Amino acid sequence: MNDLLRRMLFLPDQASDYARQVDGLHYFVIITTMVAAAGVFATAIYFFVRYRRRSDTDVTPRVEPKAIHEVIFVGLPLAFFLVWFAIGFPQFAKLQTPPKDAMDVYVQGKKWMWKFAYPGGPNSLDVLRVPAGRPVRLLITSRDVIHSFYVPALRVKQDALPGRYTQTWFSADRPGRYEIFCAEYCGLAHSGMIGELVVMPPEEFDQWLATQGRGVAGSQDGTPIAGEPVRPASNVIEEGRRLAGEQGCLKCHSVDGTRHIGPTWVDLYQRNEKLQSGKSVQADEGYLTKSMMDPAADIVAGYQNVMPTYQGKLAPPEAAAIVEFIKSLKTPAVQSGPSEGPVYESIPRK
Amino acid sequence: MSPSHASDVPVYNPRNYLNSPATGLKSWLLTQDHKRIGVMFLVAASVFFAVGGLFAMLIRIELLTPGPTIMDAMTYNRLFTLHGVVMIFLFMIPAIPSGFGNFLVPLMLGAKDVAFPKLNLLSFYLYMLGAVVALYGMIHGGADTGWTFYTPYSTTTVTKVVPILLGAFILGFSSILTGLNFIVTTHTMRAPGIGWNRVPLFVWSIYATSIIQILATPVLGMTLLLVAVENAFGWGIFDPARGGDPVLFQHFFWFYSHPAVYIMVLPAMAVISEVVCAFSRKNIFGYKAVAYSSLGIAFVGFFTWGHHLFVSGQSAFDAGVFGVLSMFVGIFTAIKVFNWTATLYQGSIAFKTPFAYFVGFLFFLVFGGMTGVAVATVSLDVHWHDTYFVVAHFHFIMVGATVMAFLAALHYWFPKITGRMYPEGWGLVGAVMVILGFNFTFIPQFLLGNEGMPRRYFSYPERFWALNVASTAGASVLAMGLVIVLVYLLISLKWGPIAGPNPWHSRGYEWDTASPPLPENFEETPVYTRGPHEYDEDSYANPPPVAPEPKHAS
Numbered sequence: 010m011n012d013l014l015r016r017m018l019f020l021p022d023q024a025s026d027y028a029r030q031v032d033g034l035h036y037f038v039i040i041t042t043m044v045a046a047a048g049v050f051a052t053a054i055y056f057f058v059r060y061r062r063r064s065d066t067d068v069t070p071r072v073e074p075k076a077i078h079e080v081i082f083v084g085l086p087l088a089f090f091l092v093w094f095a096i097g098f099p100q101f102a103k104l105q106t107p108p109k110d111a112m113d114v115y116v117q118g119k120k121w122m123w124k125f126a127y128p129g130g131p132n133s134l135d136v137l138r139v140p141a142g143r144p145v146r147l148l149i150t151s152r153d154v155i156h157s158f159y160v161p162a163l164r165v166k167q168d169a170l171p172g173r174y175t176q177t178w179f180s181a182d183r184p185g186r187y188e189i190f191c192a193e194y195c196g197l198a199h200s201g202m203i204g205e206l207v208v209m210p211p212e213e214f215d216q217w218l219a220t221q222g223r224g225v226a227g228s229q230d231g232t233p234i235a236g237e238p239v240r241p242a243s244n245v246i247e248e249g250r251r252l253a254g255e256q257g258c259l260k261c262h263s264v265d266g267t268r269h270i271g272p273t274w275v276d277l278y279q280r281n282e283k284l285q286s287g288k289s290v291q292a293d294e295g296y297l298t299k300s301m302m303d304p305a306a307d308i309v310a311g312y313q314n315v316m317p318t319y320q321g322k323l324a325p326p327e328a329a330a331i332v333e334f335i336k337s338l339k340t341p342a343v344q345s346g347p348s349e350g351p352v353y354e355s356i357p358r359k
Numbered sequence: 360m361s362p363s364h365a366s367d368v369p370v371y372n373p374r375n376y377l378n379s380p381a382t383g384l385k386s387w388l389l390t391q392d393h394k395r396i397g398v399m400f401l402v403a404a405s406v407f408f409a410v411g412g413l414f415a416m417l418i419r420i421e422l423l424t425p426g427p428t429i430m431d432a433m434t435y436n437r438l439f440t441l442h443g444v445v446m447i448f449l450f451m452i453p454a455i456p457s458g459f460g461n462f463l464v465p466l467m468l469g470a471k472d473v474a475f476p477k478l479n480l481l482s483f484y485l486y487m488l489g490a491v492v493a494l495y496g497m498i499h500g501g502a503d504t505g506w507t508f509y510t511p512y513s514t515t516t517v518t519k520v521v522p523i524l525l526g527a528f529i530l531g532f533s534s535i536l537t538g539l540n541f542i543v544t545t546h547t548m549r550a551p552g553i554g555w556n557r558v559p560l561f562v563w564s565i566y567a568t569s570i571i572q573i574l575a576t577p578v579l580g581m582t583l584l585l586v587a588v589e590n591a592f593g594w595g596i597f598d599p600a601r602g603g604d605p606v607l608f609q610h611f612f613w614f615y616s617h618p619a620v621y622i623m624v625l626p627a628m629a630v631i632s633e634v635v636c637a638f639s640r641k642n643i644f645g646y647k648a649v650a651y652s653s654l655g656i657a658f659v660g661f662f663t664w665g666h667h668l669f670v671s672g673q674s675a676f677d678a679g680v681f682g683v684l685s686m687f688v689g690i691f692t693a694i695k696v697f698n699w700t701a702t703l704y705q706g707s708i709a710f711k712t713p714f715a716y717f718v719g720f721l722f723f724l725v726f727g728g729m730t731g732v733a734v735a736t737v738s739l740d741v742h743w744h745d746t747y748f749v750v751a752h753f754h755f756i757m758v759g760a761t762v763m764a765f766l767a768a769l770h771y772w773f774p775k776i777t778g779r780m781y782p783e784g785w786g787l788v789g790a791v792m793v794i795l796g797f798n799f800t801f802i803p804q805f806l807l808g809n810e811g812m813p814r815r816y817f818s819y820p821e822r823f824w825a826l827n828v829a830s831t832a833g834a835s836v837l838a839m840g841l842v843i844v845l846v847y848l849l850i851s852l853k854w855g856p857i858a859g860p861n862p863w864h865s866r867g868y869e870w871d872t873a874s875p876p877l878p879e880n881f882e883e884t885p886v887y888t889r890g891p892h893e894y895d896e897d898s899y900a901n902p903p904p905v906a907p908e909p910k911h912a913s
Contacts, residue, residue, distance in 0.1 A: 019806040019826070031738050038736065042729040049700055049725055053718070056703035057710070060639070065864075067640060067707035071895030074645040074701065082648070082697040083690055090686040093736045098679050100738035105675040154512040155605055157670065157745060161811025164742040168671045170606065171511060172599025175672040188820065192745040192813040194505050196512060197432050200816035305517070313433050314517045 011036075024162035024181045024208065027104065031164040034096050041089050104165065107178035111146035114139070118149070118156030118169035120317065121198035121270075122260050123189060131221030134257065135204040137189065140214035144180040153317065157193035160206055166192055181208040197315045198261075198270055249334025252327050256319065264338055271316060272309050278336045283310045297332045375778065375875040391476035394876060396483050397462030398776065403487065404458055407449035408765075412841065414442035419800075419834040422827050425819050432817040436503035437518065439815060443506030444497075444523060448530050449490055451761050452619065455626035456572075457486070457537050459768050460565045462776060464541055466869035466876060467559045469550025469885045474543035478536050485533035493526025505815060507616070510597035510608040514589040521591055524583040531580040534622070538572030541565055552887030559868060559891040560636075560649055564629030567653035571618045571625075571660060579615035582608065606671055613664035621660040621688075623757055625653055627764030628695055631720055634767050635699045636892045637865040638714040639706030643892040645698040652691040659687045669740050678737050685735035692728045696721065711863075712786030716767035719794040723759025727752060730805070748808020751801045759797060766793065766844065773848070774858030778875040781851040785843065792840030799833025866894055 011029065014036050023029045114137065115126040126132035139145045149158050151169040159166040160179070167177040189204035209217065253259050261270035272282070278297070283289045285308040290296055299306060301323060304316035323331070376394045380386065387395055421428045421435055430438070461479065465472055473479050496502065500519030504512055513520050545558065545566050558566075585596050586608070595601025597608040636643050643649055665673060665681030699721065708714070730752040734740045743749055773781050803826040812823045819827065861870040868891050872881050 019810045021811050031742060034736070035739055038733050038739065042726075042733065046725045046729060049696065050722065053700050053703065053721060056700070056706070057708055057718075060703060060706045060708050062640070062707045062709040069639075069641050069707050069894055070705055071642050071893070072644060072701075072705055073642075074648070074698070078697075078701070079645060079648050079694065082694050086693040087686075087690050090689055090732050091683075093732070094679075094683055094686065097736035097738040098682065101669070101678060101741065102675045104738065104741065154515065155509060157813075159745075159811070159813065161742070164738075166670045166741050166744055170599075170672060172605070173672065188811070190811065190813050194436075194509070194512070194815040196503070196516070197436065199436075200432070200813075200818045203820070 021161045022185070022187065023164075024160070024183075024185060024187055024206075025164075025179050026182060027100070027179060028162065028164040030100055034093070034100065037096070038093055041093075045086075045089070104177060107146040107176060108144045111144035111178050112140075113146050113148060116147050116149040116158055116169065117152055118158065118191065118195075118202075119152040119257070120154070120196055120315070121191070121202040122257055123158070123191075123202070123204040127218065127221070129218070129221075131218065134254075134260075135189075136207060137204060138207045138209055138214060138217060139181060140211040141181055141184050141208050142211060144178055146176060146178040149175050149177070154195050155193045156191045156195050156202070159190040159192040160187055161190070162187040162206075168193060181206070184208050184210050197313055201270075245330050245333045246337045248327075249330035249332070249337075252323070252331050253334055256323070256331075258331065261316065271312060274335045275338045277338070284308060285310050285312075294332050297335060298328055301328055301331070374877065375873065376878045377778075377875050379878045389480075391472070391480055392878065393461050393465050393473045393476065393479060394776075394880075396479050397458055397460070399483055400453055400461060400486070401458035401776075403490070404450050404454040407445050407490070408454070408762075409845070411442055411446035411450055412838065414438055414445065416834060416838055418442060419831040421817070422819070423831045425821050425824055427818070433503060435817040436815070437497075437501035440502050440505050441497050444493060444502075444527070446757075447506055447619070447623075448493070448527050451623040451757060452530075452534060453486060453537075454765055455630065455761070455768065456541070456565055456568050456622070457482070457533070459630065459772065460537070460541060460568075460626065463772070463869050464544060464562055464565055465548070466872065466880055467562050467867065467891070468544065468548055468553060469868060469881065469887065470544065470548035471880050473540045474548060475540050479540055482533045482536035482540070485529055485536065489526045489529035489531075489533060491526075492529060493523045496520070496522025496526060507612060508583070508586055508608075509612075510586060510589070510603070510605050511599065513586055514596075514598050516590075521587045524587040524590075528580050528583045528587075531576045531583075534572045535576050538569035538576075541569040542573070550885050550887060552885075553868075556646070557887060557890045558650070560632035560643060560646070561629040561867075563650040564625045564632065564653045567657040568622055568625045568629075570654075570657050571622050575615045575618040575622075575661070578611060579619075582611040582615070585611075606668070606673075609668055609671060610664070613667045614661075617664040617667065618657075618660040620753070620756065621656050623761045625656060627720070627760045628653065630764040630768040630771070631699065631717055632695075632892075633865075633867055634713045634717050634771055635702050636894065637771065637863050637867065638711060638717070639703050639708045640864070640894045641702050641704075641706035642890075642895050643698065644701035644704070645694075646890070646892065648694050649698050652694045655691040656688055659684060659691065663688060663735075666735050666740070669737055670744050682735050682737045686732055689728055689732040689735070692724065696725060696728070710787075711770075712781070712783060712790050713767040713771040715787055715790035715794070716763045716770070719790065719797070720760055720763035720767065722794075723755050723763060723797070727755030727759050731756065742811075743808055745814055746808035747804040747812050747814055750814045751804035751808060754801050754804070759801075763794075766790070769844075769848065771863070772869075773851070774862045775869060775874045775876070777852055777855070778858055779851055779855030780858045780862060781855060782847055785847040789840050789844040789847070792836055792843065796833050796835070796837030796840050800830050800837055801833070803827070803829040803833070867891055 011032070015032060018035070018039065020032060023032060113128050117124040123135050124132060125137045147158065147167070149167050149169045150173060151171045153171060156169040157166055158169055163179045163181065165177055165179050167175050185208050187206040189206050191199060191202035195202065263269045263273045264275060266273050266275045277292050280292045281289050282292050290307055301319045304318055305314050308314050376392055387399065390396065418439055421430055496519045502520040502523050503518045504516060504520055508520065508524065545562055588594055589596045589598060593601065595603040597603040597605050599605060632643060632649055663681060663685040665677055666685045669678045734743055734749060734752060770781060770786055807823055807826045810823060812819055858874055860874045868887065871885060
């Protein structure tokens with residue numbers, strides 16, 4: 010029954026017990042709505058037929074309501090509405106009250122990605138891993154504008170506000186992969202701000218978290234461990250690659266030649282870029298650095314002014330490392346090996 | 360229309376507001392006649408409706424396939440912003456109150472004009488000025504914020520939001536002046552015999568609308584000004600990076616914009632109350648309940664704004680309070696729906712075009728209203744908030760109710776305003792296409808929302824594809840229906856058959872004068888001994904008096 014109704018209403022998978030409870034209310038609401046609407050329409054259609062105009066001189070009697078009519082008209086809907094509320098509000102209150110033993114995950118929305126951080130330090134971009142069967146509390150904030158963290162399969166949504174933390178929680182009941190959307194309009198790539206919730210068997214999750222803790226799997230999710238002391242860079246280019254992943258550069262700039270939100274980095278160095286202003290500029294070290302610090306100054310023709318400034322977020326050696334990384338991206342190098350692809354784990358789309 | 364009484368032989372009234380005192384452009388632009396101002400509002404709002412509709416069609420075409428279809432993301436983001444701004448501020452808020460309201464309120468009260476005719480003209484010019492300023496911003500850069508202008512996005516975006524905000528600010532003044540005029544007119548200019556219990560239901564609803572316009576619009580004006588100041592000068596009012604509070608904006612904004620929904624819907628209800636009586640030839644079932652529920656909606660409408668903020672970090676207690684209060688709007692709406700339906704009982708129902716739109720209206724209002732109460736149910740709203748379910752819900756209310764009522768009004772009062780009839784057969788064809796097209800457009804969107812597709816998405820995962828195709832297909836039928844309506848109405852303006860003073864045999868007071876009305880509305884101040892919705896045997900045995908045709912100066 011649940012599954013039939015769920016499919017009829019196009020509701021997504023139910024990844025948690027909470028989702029099933031909310032859907033139960035949903036079915037109740039939709040059924041009462043449909044029955045009430047059908048009642049009103051059936052009455053109206055009966056009247057249309059029964060009382061259709063038969064001649065231009067038809068006369069009609071005066072009909073005035075009794076008080077009881079109006080009481081029914083008010084009381085009946087009010088009763089149903091209050092029942093809906095009486096079921097829905099406790100559900101909402103439950104969603105607002107994480108259990109004490111919940112595991113914390115910090116969620117940060119920024120244009121246009123989700124960053125997840127675990128209390129031990131590990132963090133990842135766009136992929137949220139949680140253990141099945143354990144309550145997870147999300148502490149949500151934003152770095153720029155309002156985003157909204159939304160997992161349809163969990164029936165959970167919470168705004169991510171800059172300068173503020175909000176919270177919500179869930180307990181996914183079995184391993185699986187679910188979409189994370191941004192539900193609050195946040196600019197150019199709002200509809201591309203899609204992440205993935207990976208619910209893992211608890212023991213696998215523990216294992217994963219432990220490897221993250223050792224710092225080895227920094228490359229696995231494309232991001233190193235927050236708060237870790239600067240690693241001695243054996244190779245400046247490698248360091249640039251790591252920083253580009255960490256700073257989210259690769260969300261907008263591809264390293265395989267694909268056109269994306271920003272210009273691709275392949276063969277960018279020394280390229281002549283035509284600017285929006287009509288001028289053109291050679292993409293040398295100076296231009297690349299300036300574009301990180303003051304992105305709005307010289308916009309390449311055909312692209313939008315959407316990149317945030319990295320002034321104060323990148324130390325000079327870090328910016329230099331990214332420039333070195335960009336310099337290293339030459340077509341032959343890419344052709345000789347497998348595609349670099351995005352540095353974070355790819356998200357399979359259903 | 361075939362008249363049933365020989366005395367009703369249609370004659371085009373030779374002296375009416377359309378040709379007297381003059382017909383030149385200047386005589387229109389400088390007029391203080393509420394009827395001419397109403398017509399100018401109607402024409403302007405209809406043009407903006409067409410513009411907003413064109414944007415809507417482009418949006419639906421873009422969403423035909425996942426990924427870019429006919430435009431890039433930035434263009435799309437600007438387009439849905441313009442669609443919202445044009446439809447809400449330039450069409451839905453002014454169309455019925457400023458257009459039909461201006462034309463009809465004085466006629467329905469037996470008055471010569473509104474209380475402040477010059478203010479009335481000013482309100483039209485403010486409307487045009489606001490439209491020009493907003494359109495300037497749209498052409499030069501355009502905003503990509505959505506019509507809600509949520510901060511801090513709107514205060515940091517590089518697009519041009521300031522002109523559009525200023526445009527909306529100016530439009531607010533137009534709205535306030537119109538509301539003020541109607542309130543004073545209703546209080547002071549009723550003809551002898553029109554006590555408060557004989558005020559036509561149309562006027563009751565417009566009166567309730569005016570209260571909202573006067574009380575809520577200043578809050579919007581202030582808020583938009585604050586956003587413009589923050590955007591232009593970088594003051595920290597809403598942007599937390601500068602010490603502001605982003606949720607404060609949402610409270611301010613919805614304090615206006617939620618009641619604004621009733622600025623759009625109450626006038627629609629005003630039209631429907633008239634149409635249902637005229638075409639079922641019945642007295643309204645429960646005059647007081649229908650009249651006072653308008654005031655109830657206006658009042659409760661001020662205490663529901665928080666239901667837009669359930670997932671914004673608002674406390675659970677607040678959410679509960681706003682959830683319950685929101686449901687009361689549903690109750691007042693239910694009263695109206697039940698009373699309209701009961702009005703049909705033992706009536707004499709003529710299934711003309713305006714009545715067809717009433718049927719569409721009833722359907723959309725019931726589903727729009729019920730889904731409205733459903734989204735006020737907090738735990739369900741968490742899933743639906745900012746998804747296509749909400750898009751479908753508010754289009755059911757705002758398009759389904761407001762546009763249905765607008766079209767019903769356009770057909771019902773077409774003979775009143777122009778003195779001519781539209782073609783009934785084409786009218787029904789248009790109505791069927793509009794109603795079916797509308798259903799096919801928005802029912803799939805309810806399901807898209809259930810499935811989890813967030814609104815304002817330029818692109819979407821492939822599993823949402825089929826429903827988006829269905830929605831776009833529906834939108835095409837809807838658009839074609841509206842084009843048909845536009846074409847035959849334009850043709851009827853010049854070639855439609857002469858209607859006569861009261862082609863519907865309506866008992867509404869506004870029909871007690873010639874159609875089109877005389878420049879001064881009535882030859883002499885009318886005196887009323889009956890209510891405006893009385894169709895019962897006693898009163899109908901003697902056909903309603905019709906204003907005598909003015910004599911030719913021969």
